[in-house]
Amino acid sequence: MRLAYQYRLRLTKAQEAEVEKWLDLLRHQYNYLLADRFNWYEQNRCSVNSCPLVCHLPKLRDNPDYFSQKKTLPQLKKNRPWYGAVQSQVLQDCVKRVDLAFKRFLKGDSNGKKSGRPRFKSKNRYKSFTFPALSKNSINGNILTLPKFGKVKMVYHRPIPEGFKIKTATITRKADGYYITLSIQDDSVPNIIPADSVSNPIGIDMGLKSFLIKSDSTEVPIPQYYRKAQKRLKKIQKAVSRSKKGSNNRKRAVVKLGKAHKKVSDARKDFHFKTAKSLLDDHDLIAHEKLNIKGLVKTKMAKSVLDAGWGQFLSILATKAVRVAWPTALNAGLLTKAVNPRNTSQNCSNCGKKVPKKLKDRIHSCPHCGYTADRDVNAAINILNLAVGHPVRSKAFRVSVRAPRRRKPIALAGVGKKPTLNLKR
Known part of the structure; x- marks a missing residue:
């Protein structure tokens, strides 16, 4: 199992300057290698399937792949000695990023889906670098030792679980400071309970009126963090737009805007983690819809869908469900x-x-059986039934079935009765 733990770094001024220096060097190298790939692509492609007998094509060159570009790094350090400050494996990871970006552009991912043309990175677009390997004793208290960079201080708010090894470390520059993401791995396989032996399953229906509604009719209200912060974000964005490009006022306004957006993102992510934990503490199977979020964000509900963050929540829920991070984990x-x-x-x-x-x-009322319930609760029960394979009724949920009324026979005039004469006026 592979997990990612993120910690905030407490860097000195000299260490921050060193991080920015590494990012700048890696960005230039990334752009150079990507330009080399594009030059090969333009010189070796042809828009037609045939050419005349006499043509003046340039001499074809070999395709620059990951290994050929990685072999140029020793010569790079000889020609430009300042690249010797960057750790060798960090430079190799830069080559790997170029290779992955260009392969997704030409061949696509594992599903064959191609991405757009890779961009040349500006200063604000290249924000991280990765150490592909760390030693076993790299963490000592709140001090992390990075190869060729030295010791850095971090906010070690939760320890690495026993049995996990640190595989990679990525330093990232964000709006409010620098963070390090440790990728940890455990070779043990988690013991997942079989679907036939679940004792307390639940179905959830994601929505915009409520964040989710369970099949037992309980709901989680939607927080709408972005909509609540939209007025403040608009005010800061206006200050950015009105300031002169390249001025110090604009730089300060951009930093303030980035911090405001990050605050909204962090609040949403914290809500997702807490909601996922409460679900997994009470239930052993959670059934949900397989949503087409990319299609939903193209509709008029795009802002509400992105503010709810369904994709991030379902990803967190699936990750926490199979996690065996420590022996006392309830989920x-x-x-x-x-x-x-x-x-x-x-x-x-x-x-x-x-x-x-x-x-x-918003109310489901069945004319066939008389069952009446909230529309979202009915959907959550259907989701649960599809996941389990048979109808499931929660103990906490009472089925509301309205018995069909018996209609009284219609009395027709002159049928079954003797005609009477009413003489009263």
Whole structure:
């Protein structure tokens, strides 16, 4: 299992200057290697499948790949001695970043999906560098020893779990300071409970009126951190727009804006972690929809969907469910299951028949069986039933079924009664 622990660094002024120097050198090298890739790409491609018998094509050169570009690093340090200050493996990681970016551009990822043309990095776009290997005793209290960089002080707010080894360390510059992300690994395989032996499953339906609603009818209110901070963000953004480019006032306003956005992001992430922990403490299987978030953010609900952060929450929930970080973990080896959201809001969770509803209809009322419930609760129960494979009723949830009324027989005039004469006026 691979986890990432992030700590804040307490760097001195000299160490901050050294970090900025490394970032600047690595950025220039990244841009140089990427330009070399683009030069090869432009010289060796052709828009047609054939050429004339007599053509004047330049001499073709070998494709610059990861290994050929990595072999140029020793010569780089000879030609430019100031690159000797950067640790060798950090430089190699820079070459790896170029290789991955260019491969995604030409070949695509594991699913064959290609990304856009890689950008040349400006100063504000190259913000991190990685140490691919660390020694076993690199942490001593709140002091972390990095190769060729030295000892750095960090806020060691939680210890590395036993059995985990530090694989990589990435120093990142953010709006409010510098952070280090330690990638730790444990070779043991987590013991995940089988789906047949779950005792307390739950289904959740993600929404915008509430953040999520469980199948037992309890809900988690949506915090809307971005919408609440939008007025303040607008004011700071206006100060950035009105200041002159390149001025110190603009730099201070940009830093202030970055800190404000980071505060919103951190508050949302903290809410996601706490919500995931409360779910996993009470339930051993959490069923949720497999949402197409990229499609939802192209609609009119884009701001609300991104403010809720469904993708980040579901990723945190899946990671925490299988985590075996320490022996006393309450959420170790649990299950999360994504189901197809098709017709989960339309089908009746009691009889299974389809009851068409519009988005404005918030109450599910089945005309076939008389079952009545909140629309989102009905969807959460359907999600749970799809994940488990059979109908599940929580003990805390009472099924509201309205018995169909018996209609009284209609009395027709002159049928079954003797005709009477009413003489009263």
